[in-house]
Amino acid sequence: MSTSLHAQHTNPRTPPPGPKRVLNEGEDGLFTQSWFPICLSSDVPPETVKGYDFLDGRVVVYRGADGRVQVASAYCPHMGASLEVGKMIGDSLRCAFHHWEYNLDGVCTKTMVGDPPPPNACLFVFPTQERYGLVWAFNGDAPLYDLPSFPFPEDELAFKTIELPGLSGVDPWVQCCNTPDMQHIKALHGITFGQADPHDLVRWTDHSCCYDFVGTHVNGEHVENSIGVYGTSLYYQSTYINGKWFGFLVPMGLPRPGKSKNFMVAAGKISDGTPDEVAAWLDFVLDFEIRVVGEDLPIMETMRFRPGTLTQSDKTFARYLSFLRQYPRAHPSADFIK
Ligand code: FES
Ligand SMILES: [Fe+2]
Numbered sequence: 001m002s003t004s005l006h007a008q009h010t011n012p013r014t015p016p017p018g019p020k021r022v023l024n025e026g027e028d029g030l031f032t033q034s035w036f037p038i039c040l041s042s043d044v045p046p047e048t049v050k051g052y053d054f055l056d057g058r059v060v061v062y063r064g065a066d067g068r069v070q071v072a073s074a075y076c077p078h079m080g081a082s083l084e085v086g087k088m089i090g091d092s093l094r095c096a097f098h099h100w101e102y103n104l105d106g107v108c109t110k111t112m113v114g115d116p117p118p119p120n121a122c123l124f125v126f127p128t129q130e131r132y133g134l135v136w137a138f139n140g141d142a143p144l145y146d147l148p149s150f151p152f153p154e155d156e157l158a159f160k161t162i163e164l165p166g167l168s169g170v171d172p173w174v175q176c177c178n179t180p181d182m183q184h185i186k187a188l189h190g191i192t193f194g195q196a197d198p199h200d201l202v203r204w205t206d207h208s209c210c211y212d213f214v215g216t217h218v219n220g221e222h223v224e225n226s227i228g229v230y231g232t233s234l235y236y237q238s239t240y241i242n243g244k245w246f247g248f249l250v251p252m253g254l255p256r257p258g259k260s261k262n263f264m265v266a267a268g269k270i271s272d273g274t275p276d277e278v279a280a281w282l283d284f285v286l287d288f289e290i291r292v293v294g295e296d297l298p299i300m301e302t303m304r305f306r307p308g309t310l311t312q313s314d315k316t317f318a319r320y321l322s323f324l325r326q327y328p329r330a331h332p333s334a335d336f337i338k
Contacts, residue, residue: 016308022324025171026257030329031055032173033144034207034231037134037251037263038071040163044135049093051084053255054137057337059126060084061135064091064104069130071137072106072123073336083123124336132265133161134251141332145207148228148236150247150267157247158275160282161265168260168297172252173232173324174305175260178296180209180229180320183313188295190218199315207231209320217241229320232327245269246285250293264289 025031038052038061049062051074058074060083068091074082081097088094092101092109099112106123126137131147138144150157168175178184182197194214202211210228217223224240235250247267252260266285268278310318 020325022173022321023329024257025173025254026056028329029334030331031139031254032232032324033138033140033328033330034172034233035129035136035138035143035145035147036172036233037253037261038137039135040161040263041069041130041133041135044069047088047090049084049086049088051082055139055254055331055333055337056256057333058082058084059137059333059337060086060093062088062093062104064088066091068104069128069135070104070106071126071128071135072102073333075336076100077108077118077121077123124333126333132249132251132267133159134263134265136251139254139333140328140330144328145205145231147234148208148230150238151226152245152269156270157267158270158278158282159265159267160279160286161263162286164262164264167255168252168262168300169258170260170300170303170305171232171258172254172260173327175250175252175262175296175300176229176232176235177305177317177320177324179227179235180316181314182316183311184296188299189292191223192216197313197315202316202319203228204319204323209316209323210236211316232324241288244272244281246281248285248289262293264293 038054044050044061044063046063046067047065049060051058051060059071060074061071063069074084076083076095078098078100081095083093083095086093086095091104094101100108101110102123103109106125108117108121111117127143129136185191192215198211198213202209208228208230212226214224221241226238228236230236233252237248239246249265251263255261264286266282268281270278272278307321
């Protein structure tokens, strides 16, 4: 009988129950209702159309001669040709197959042979906006919230927006979980908080979670950060580093379940220098943040996201999980984009 002592030190074999799971994107046929970036604005000049994967389907982004841009379902209601191989004629998107034309509201306005367009020959048009150098589509019939602004008027800021190569192997909301995860900010990114964890100062809405902290970065820079996540698809940061301001965003697209298409936006104040100095500052911001995000990526790529044994320091992260479990889900474009 020599087993009991040893058995006391054996790890329990039952995994911890953990908080109730958050549904993956597309798992129930639905997706979270957020503003998702589709492409860089510069990818779609006036009078062009491009096709992109979105919500496990296909959409087109088309821009009229007047500059207005629209995200819509890709497949022509006539016989299903993808409009991404069509052509813009002024403000109309012309299908390559039989030359039916769609206006920027997604309505078929004419057929090439002169038959009247069937009244239901319409594309699904997503609520669309162009901001921070990106074209965004909202997964829903109407937006539930707006994108955040930086603390300075936009015409006083310079921006640099880039698309990261490849796709990240997790849903955008899993990446968003990094922001309320205060433990990882200290452990993985090596940032020292100059205060107690601000769990009780987090500002919550139905569509965002934001908080401020002061700290010291790994190379000794003093940082005053205001950070947050909006919806399930956008990391927001407004930072003074050694007294100088920058803004930073990571907009995360959702081409298909389990994948994120990541962009980065750096913002700086135009008044902070000559155009060359401001451009150099934006490059510094992107380099600085690519290093930070580079610390997250190998973990995002290889993990099986499974919150289990959380502790007191995970308080805000745990609340974000419950925010996600209540987050609105829908897929109104399902019949159009597949
Ligand atoms: S399939 Fe588009 S016009 Fe016929
Ligand atoms: Fe991180």
